[in-house]
Amino acid sequence: MAEAASGAGGTSLEGERGKRPPPEGEPAAPASGVLDKLFGKRLLQAGRYLVSHKAWMKTVPTENCDVLMTFPDTTDDHTLLWLLNHIRVGIPELIVQVRHHRHTRAYAFFVTATYESLLRGADELGLRKAVKAEFGGGTRGFSCEEDFIYENVESELRFFTSQERQSIIRFWLQNLRAKQGEALHNVRFLEDQPIIPELAARGIIQQVFPVHEQRILNRLMKSWVQAVCENQPLDDICDYFGVKIAMYFAWLGFYTSAMVYPAVFGSVLYTFTEADQTSRDVSCVVFALFNVIWSTLFLEEWKRRGAELAYKWGTLDSPGEAVEEPRPQFRGVRRISPITRAEEFYYPPWKRLLFQLLVSLPLCLACLVCVFLLMLGCFQLQELVLSVKGLPRLARFLPKVMLALLVSVSAEGYKKLAIWLNDMENYRLESAYEKHLIIKVVLFQFVNSYLSLFYIGFYLKDMERLKELLLVLSLSQSLERQLRAVLVPLAALRFRLLLLSLRGLLLAARAKVRAGGEPVGPRRGGQRGCAGGLARRAEGACAEGIWGRGRPASRCRRLGAHAAQCTDRARGGVETLWACP
Structure with missing residues (x-):
């Protein structure tokens, strides 16, 4: 009877519900009749065709891949084959698998290397590794001739961290150099010029980045992110992210811990300070002297702590790079170097100086004037608001909030302007580029953030207004940093998942339409198509999951013009990259 009632129409079922409640243990059915009338059944059933955002968060571990190199979806086959051939000829130690992304129609090189090749790469790179205690302990540069003296060298899984493997592969990729007269489309290489950075600067290579290891990330999530009241696992951070990132978090933790002393001292001093002006002045002087002593001790202690970590991680006495490579974005005229007698790009210094005097300097001054005018406009608005009687107390903070918003928005614009000016000045070395960029950004940020405070404190000499503005600027900048660091990436992630x-x-709708006329999915067994010679040259390997099949048949035929047969299996029984749909 219950089943018959369930199969009856909605009207009779609702009538039964009106007469008696549902039996015990059975949940009440939703009142779908009202929703159907309001929205219609089709709209209510549309959600079942959407994929939940949690489904996109499920990841499949990528095996046999340390570094991923991606290309735009407009990349032609000649570019892929040209670069693949140069990598395999120039760096035979690397194992490269070419894979195709079904949804974005983009290609990627999945790059890794064998353990023996990584050992030779560590020798070339001079990677410092821990030495066994019976051979003196400490760390020293790796040498294949004396590999037996290093700890865990017998274990392929424990000797190299993921960051070290990726550093070795990146070192090889960055040192893949062109021969004289080589060119790819409209990109002409100089002799001995690095290929990968140049192609990345031209947009031919989209990204080159290391691949995460989910197992280590889960361990760091438990021991680092979720362990709030415990010390940071700096050694694990160094092994996974590298020395620079680990040193930054070490400094951040040391600085946060050291801030406890001025916070406690300032709170106690504020509690016992009398309300009169004399006591406040004395407290300010005492707190200023305390800050001077604290900052001196903080710097000295951090020098010791930083040196201790640098020695522990093997970077205390590591030699710097003898020769710095030119930036891939550096442009100029070709000439023969008078020193090395090799072909190089040359940019006359007088052109850079002329651009700095006629463009960079006037634009910087104009930006500073704009900051000053915006500040005066906000102050005039403040005076106008204060002159109006009957406004609530919070209304006088609106001009200050507006000034804080202008400071935040202007900071982004000034940063982009500084990067553009630096690019146009065309510096040859990365160190010079970064130095001049820091000068511009610091100048903009300092004037943009503190000009209003100096103006009120030293020109207007209004301490109450200075306190209010400092409070508003501090809170707004902290809120803006949190929004930019947390909420904006989260919203962008949700939007991408949507x-x-x-x-x-x-795609499901298209597949349903195709299903009416022809079968959906790759054809199997004996179908003529495309794989063949090119698939063998690319060494098979199509990924299970999102990087995989789905290559357009027209491009397959162009790539495999030599081949007459299309196979579904390649080396090792893995589906080939070039399998026809």
Whole structure:
């Protein structure tokens, strides 16, 4: 009877509900009749075609890959084959698998290397590794001739960290150099010029980045992110992210711990300070002297702590790079170097100086004037608000909030302007580029952030207004940093997941339409197509999951013009990259 009632129409079922409550243990059915009338059944059922955002968060571990090199979806086959051939000829130690992304129609090189090749790369790179205690302990540069003296060298899984493997592969990729007269499309290489950075600067290579290891990330999540009241696992951070990132978090933790002393002393001093002006002045002097002593001790202690970590991680006495490579973005006229007698790009210094005098300097001064005018405008608005009677107390903070918003928005614009000016000045070395960029950004940020405070404190000499403005600027900048660091990336992630869900819905609809006329999915067994010679040259390997099949048949035929047969299996029984749909 219950089943018959369930199969009856909605009207009779609702009538039964009106007469008696549902039996015990059975949940009440939703009142779908009202929703159907309001929205319609089609709209209510549309959600089942969308993929939940949690489904896109599920990741499949990528095996046999340390570094991923991606290309734009407009990359032609000649570019892929040209670069693949140069990598395999120039760096035979690397194992490269070419894979195709089904949804974005983009290609990627999955790069890794064998353990023996990594050992030779560590020798070339001079990677410092821990030495066994019976051979003196400490760290020293790795040598293949004396590999037996290093700890855990017998274990392929424990000797190299993921960061060290990726550093060795990156070192090889960055040192893949062109021969004289080589060119790719409209990119002409100089002799001995690095290929990968140049192609990345031209946009031919989209990204080159290391691949995460989910197992280590989960361990760091438990021991670092979720362990709030425990010390940071600096050694694990160094092994995974590298020395620079680990040193930054070491300094951040040391600085946060050291800030406890002025916070406690300032709180106690503020509590016992009398309300009269004399006591406040004495407290300010005492707190200033305390800060001077504290900052001196903090710097000296950090020098010792930093040297201790540098020695522990093997970077205390590491030699710097003898020769700095030119920036890939550096442009100029070709000439023969008078020193090395090799072909190089040359940019006359007088052109850079002329641009600095006629463009960079006037624009910087104009930006500073704009900051000053915006500040005066906000102050005039403040006076106008204060002159109006009957406004609530919070209304007088509106001009200050507006000034804080202008400071935050202007900072982003000034940063982009500084980068553009630096690019136009065309510096040859990365160190010179970064130095001049820091000068511009610091100048903009300092004037933009503190000009209003100096103006009120030293020109207007209004301490109450200075306190209010300092409070508003501090709170707004802290809130803006939190929004930029947490909420904006989270919103962008949710938006991308929504786009993926909509794209999946569109693909499902297309597949349903295709299913009416022809089978969906790759054809199997004996179909003529495309794989063949090029698939063998690319060494097979199509990824399970999102990097995989789905290559357009027209491009397959162009790539495999030599081949007459299309196979579904390649080396090792893995589906080939060039399998026809």
